[in-house]
Amino acid sequence: MNWYLRIRKLIQKKFPNNKFLHRYFGLIAFIIVGIISLFIGNHVNEFWQRLIILSAIYVIMAVGYNFSNGVAGQFSLDPNAYAAIGAYVAALLTMSPETKENVFILEPVMKPFDKIQLPFLIATLIGGLAAAFSAFLIGIPSFRVRGDYLAIITFGFGEIINVIANNLVSLTNGALGLKGIPEYTTLAWAIGWAIFSVFFLWHLTNSQVGRILKSIREDEIAAEATGINVFRWKLFAFTLSGFFIGIGGALFAHYLTTISPQVFTFFLTFNLLIIILIGGLGSIVGSAIAAVLFTFAFEILRVFEEGIHIGHINIPPIPGLRMVVFAILLIALMIFRPQGLFGDKEVSIK
Amino acid sequence: MDLSFIAQEIINGISLGALYALIAVGYTMVYGVIRLINFAHGDIMMVGCFIAYFLLLKLKLPWPLALILSAILTGFVGVLVDRIAYKPLRDRGAARIINLITAVGVSFFLESLFVVVLGGVPRAFPVPDIFNKEFCIGNVYISMATIATIIIGLICVSILFYIVYKTKIGMAMRAISVDFETTKLMGVNVDRIISFTFFLGSALAAISGFMWAIQFPSIDPYMGIIPGVKAFVAAVFGGIGSVIGAVVGGLIIGILEIFIVGFLPDLAQYRDALIFLILIFTLLVKPTGLFGEKLEEKV
Amino acid sequence: MEKIYVDPLDPHYILELDHIWIKFGGLIALKDVTFKVKKGEIFGLIGPNGAGKTTLFNIITGVYKPTSGKVFFDGDDITDLKAYERVWIGISRTFQNIRLFKNLTVLENIMTVFHFKKLQKWGPFFVKFLDIFPYKWWEAGLALPKFFKFEEKLEEYALELLKIVGLEDYWDWKASSLPYGKQRKLEIARALATNPKLLLLDEPAAGMNPQETSELMEFIRKIRDEFNLTIILIEHDMKLVMGVCETIAVLDHGELIALGKPEEIKNNKRVIEAYLGEAI
Numbered sequence: 001m002n003w004y005l006r007i008r009k010l011i012q013k014k015f016p017n018n019k020f021l022h023r024y025f026g027l028i029a030f031i032i033v034g035i036i037s038l039f040i041g042n043h044v045n046e047f048w049q050r051l052i053i054l055s056a057i058y059v060i061m062a063v064g065y066n067f068s069n070g071v072a073g074q075f076s077l078d079p080n081a082y083a084a085i086g087a088y089v090a091a092l093l094t095m096s097p098e099t100k101e102n103v104f105i106l107e108p109v110m111k112p113f114d115k116i117q118l119p120f121l122i123a124t125l126i127g128g129l130a131a132a133f134s135a136f137l138i139g140i141p142s143f144r145v146r147g148d149y150l151a152i153i154t155f156g157f158g159e160i161i162n163v164i165a166n167n168l169v170s171l172t173n174g175a176l177g178l179k180g181i182p183e184y185t186t187l188a189w190a191i192g193w194a195i196f197s198v199f200f201l202w203h204l205t206n207s208q209v210g211r212i213l214k215s216i217r218e219d220e221i222a223a224e225a226t227g228i229n230v231f232r233w234k235l236f237a238f239t240l241s242g243f244f245i246g247i248g249g250a251l252f253a254h255y256l257t258t259i260s261p262q263v264f265t266f267f268l269t270f271n272l273l274i275i276i277l278i279g280g281l282g283s284i285v286g287s288a289i290a291a292v293l294f295t296f297a298f299e300i301l302r303v304f305e306e307g308i309h310i311g312h313i314n315i316p317p318i319p320g321l322r323m324v325v326f327a328i329l330l331i332a333l334m335i336f337r338p339q340g341l342f343g344d345k346e347v348s349i350k
Numbered sequence: 351m352d353l354s355f356i357a358q359e360i361i362n363g364i365s366l367g368a369l370y371a372l373i374a375v376g377y378t379m380v381y382g383v384i385r386l387i388n389f390a391h392g393d394i395m396m397v398g399c400f401i402a403y404f405l406l407l408k409l410k411l412p413w414p415l416a417l418i419l420s421a422i423l424t425g426f427v428g429v430l431v432d433r434i435a436y437k438p439l440r441d442r443g444a445a446r447i448i449n450l451i452t453a454v455g456v457s458f459f460l461e462s463l464f465v466v467v468l469g470g471v472p473r474a475f476p477v478p479d480i481f482n483k484e485f486c487i488g489n490v491y492i493s494m495a496t497i498a499t500i501i502i503g504l505i506c507v508s509i510l511f512y513i514v515y516k517t518k519i520g521m522a523m524r525a526i527s528v529d530f531e532t533t534k535l536m537g538v539n540v541d542r543i544i545s546f547t548f549f550l551g552s553a554l555a556a557i558s559g560f561m562w563a564i565q566f567p568s569i570d571p572y573m574g575i576i577p578g579v580k581a582f583v584a585a586v587f588g589g590i591g592s593v594i595g596a597v598v599g600g601l602i603i604g605i606l607e608i609f610i611v612g613f614l615p616d617l618a619q620y621r622d623a624l625i626f627l628i629l630i631f632t633l634l635v636k637p638t639g640l641f642g643e644k645l646e647e648k649v
Numbered sequence: 650m651e652k653i654y655v656d657p658l659d660p661h662y663i664l665e666l667d668h669i670w671i672k673f674g675g676l677i678a679l680k681d682v683t684f685k686v687k688k689g690e691i692f693g694l695i696g697p698n699g700a701g702k703t704t705l706f707n708i709i710t711g712v713y714k715p716t717s718g719k720v721f722f723d724g725d726d727i728t729d730l731k732a733y734e735r736v737w738i739g740i741s742r743t744f745q746n747i748r749l750f751k752n753l754t755v756l757e758n759i760m761t762v763f764h765f766k767k768l769q770k771w772g773p774f775f776v777k778f779l780d781i782f783p784y785k786w787w788e789a790g791l792a793l794p795k796f797f798k799f800e801e802k803l804e805e806y807a808l809e810l811l812k813i814v815g816l817e818d819y820w821d822w823k824a825s826s827l828p829y830g831k832q833r834k835l836e837i838a839r840a841l842a843t844n845p846k847l848l849l850l851d852e853p854a855a856g857m858n859p860q861e862t863s864e865l866m867e868f869i870r871k872i873r874d875e876f877n878l879t880i881i882l883i884e885h886d887m888k889l890v891m892g893v894c895e896t897i898a899v900l901d902h903g904e905l906i907a908l909g910k911p912e913e914i915k916n917n918k919r920v921i922e923a924y925l926g927e928a929i
Binding site for chain 1: 387434435438439444446447448450451452454455456458459461462463465466470579583586619620622623626627629630633634637
């Protein structure tokens with residue numbers, strides 16, 4: 001039984017007549033978390049603030065990724081592509097024409113981006129929609145064939161996007177990337193979008209839609225035999241997932257203020273993969289918690305990479321240590337606890 | 351566009367293609383037997399390269415000895431990887447996606463381990479002088495490296511065919527690839543056979559790495575990624591599970607890559623994207639590739 | 650709106666198979682299979698292993714497309730309908746090796762099924778009716794009251810169905826943790842939840858002891874009567890088949906070798922030969 005049902009049963013027992021509470025306990029919990037994080041965020045120094053914003057961004061990308069991978073069971077390896085699309089599209093829309101003229105030194109930026117400048121929210125949404133549309137286009141041919149190949153097809157797509165980002169200079173400024181992106185991602189925007197993403201996808205997962213997607217994950221053939229248009233629902237999950245990952249990418253761009261193809265390589269996919277596996281495939285809240293843990297752990301481990309010199313303790317800097325740790329973590333997770341923290345899937349079917 | 355230019359392009363293509371073919375054969379062999387896409391194959395190649403590097407540079411071994419020794423040592427590395435990371439999943443009957451993820455993890459692990467231990471700075475592979483020789487036919491240059499790659503590649507593939515089709519252990523490998531459960535029930539020590547398969551595959555990776563380093567003498571912990579992925583595309587295109595497919599696929603991908611750069615210079619920067627497009631297209635249109643076998647699910 | 654042209658046929662028969670052939674590569678799995686199933690009857694499909702019974706089920710449910718031949722359902726040609734569309738018009742099935750949604754609860758296994766569109770007839774055409782899926786996906790995501798109202802109703806309906814089949818106490822169990830016999834029942838319940846006119850059961854008694862088999866026979870009769878169904882059964886358990894089926898078709902090596910009442914089939918020479926492999 002999953003946590004949603006467990007907690008709801010508990011609430012129904014303790015407050016048997018409060019229908020509002022039965023329905024909206026989730027929303028209330030998320031709003032409380034949001035208010036607390038905002039409060040904390042506004043009362044710590046800049047380093048921790050930036051860390052909170054970064055974790056919020058990873059939360060958005062992780063819950064989006066988990067929705068199609070974990071809930072619908074469609075294993076893809078290209079969230080980096082959708083994050084990139086969301087990031088670049090949004091950035092190209094918010095940067096002023098003057099900035100773009102200065103940044104695009106190799107080739108002038110493609111029309112119509114040279115004249116356009118849009119407000120942050122609209123640019124972010126368009127970025128998300130662009131990512132969703134790309135996911136849709138990839139999904140159509142991919143879901144018509146046997147599901148096993150989706151991972152590899154999407155891996156190929158992720159790499160193709162990387163090559164395009166590096167070479168389509170008039171759109172992306174090539175390997176130089178985009179600089180001078182306005183730093184619009186404040187604590188409020190990041191946490192706001194994160195709360196919305198978790199809330200929306202969590203409710204979706206615990207609704208009839210979620211049940212349909214999970215049934216596709218459990219047994220595609222049986223799902224089809226109960227009247228589910230498997231192709232259409234896979235496409236839906238994948239497209240929606242692309243949307244949220246794209247939103248995360250857009251926010252990411254306006255947090256870093258400088259993006260390049262290097263930011264959106266398979267390494268990003270690897271990180272998101274670790275996050276959703278730790279949190280548990282199929283658990284939206286799990287991915288959110290894991291995203292926060294991961295972001296903080298990543299930063300804390302950076303300390304070890306740079307060496308510790310406190311009093312008598314002298315640990316030399318070990319560059320690259322973080323990756324070794326996370327790679328071992330991933331392998332150990334798969335061997336000893338593939339369902340992660342809150343995953344609802346028993347993954348021992350061949 | 352004269353004939354000798356085209357001929358040179360073909361030679362260069364075969365030169366690169368032979369490398370991809372060699373790597374792809376290792377990929378496809380492991381998949382053929384245990385249905386695992388060993389994402390870390392390119393990184394095992396990297397490990398082989400570094401082992402050869404140390405054998406040549408520090409122990410000053412003659413290159414044939416270094417080649418064979420690095421193959422053997424890398425073979426054992428492969429067995430170790432299987433025992434630690436893949437075997438526990440196999441014993442549990444884990445879903446194929448779990449295996450794939452673990453392979454990704456192993457790949458990242460090897461890369462980052464080597465970065466930590468040896469540093470990320472590229473090193474120069476000590477290419478033995480004999481490989482720098484070049485032969486000239488008309489206006490076309492063929493280097494000894496190319497010829498050596500082809501010859502060694504042929505030797506490897508022949509040995510592989512001999513093992514798979516003429517020995518008992520090869521028969522066991524073929525049995526496992528057809529029906530794992532039944533083979534186990536027949537009393538075959540499947541763990542030993544699978545370890546042997548990894549040994550062979552990793553040794554092959556090391557040999558292909560050695561030949562790669564001869565043509566591209568800059569080695570670093572991340573060197574295995576791109577050739578590994580391209581060889582993977584070659585293996586899929588040729589038909590994953592088929593050795594002939596891997597060879598043909600490797601040659602085609604190599605020649606294609608060189609041709610794009612040579613004849614379509616405007617698209618040259620996108621050649622990697624085009625290779626991935628081939629991958630996607632293959633999986634959508636004919637997932638079994640040129641020579642692969644079909645797998646149906648029973649309802 | 651999609652239109653599928655139909656050829657109206659005799660409405661007393663819920664299902665008609667018309668010269669069905671199917672080839673897999675060089676192997677002919679079904680040869681010229683033709684028979685009709687009357688509305689409301691319990692129909693048996695038997696034959697030795699490998700005869701093509703499950704293949705025939707797959708053709709009726711749309712998983713396989715026949716190489717040639719047609720399938721008629723309730724008078725309409727459904728040969729071109731996709732698998733999931735056939736559920737919408739009233740065909741439902743269970744599987745030989747139980748295919749439940751293992752990690753979902755018993756209740757969720759039933760609830761999942763209340764989602765589909767209805768395929769209605771408009772003159773001689775099939776037309777996709779409006780969604781009876783109770784809410785849009787964004788309404789679910791935004792947690793609008795409409796969404797909650799329907800979710801609560803879905804739970805009620807699902808629980809009622811579980812009561813009818815006697816599984817209501819297991820509602821929050823993970824489907825894979827049910828005992829085998831109950832899992833089979835759940836799968837049948839899930840098929841019933843799609844509100845079918847025709848129910849296909851693939852070896853429902855597999856692995857059951859005589860006591861459970863008797864209960865199953867009662868159960869099959871009960872649901873046929875209460876839900877107004879026609880049932881086609883694949884089975885190897887002869888006691889069950891002879892005891893509950895009104896008409897029986899026998900397949901052997903892809904061909905229909907006998908069709909008739911249980912007594913006729915019991916004494917049919919060709920049937921006995923097929924099962925025992927030699928003339929008696």
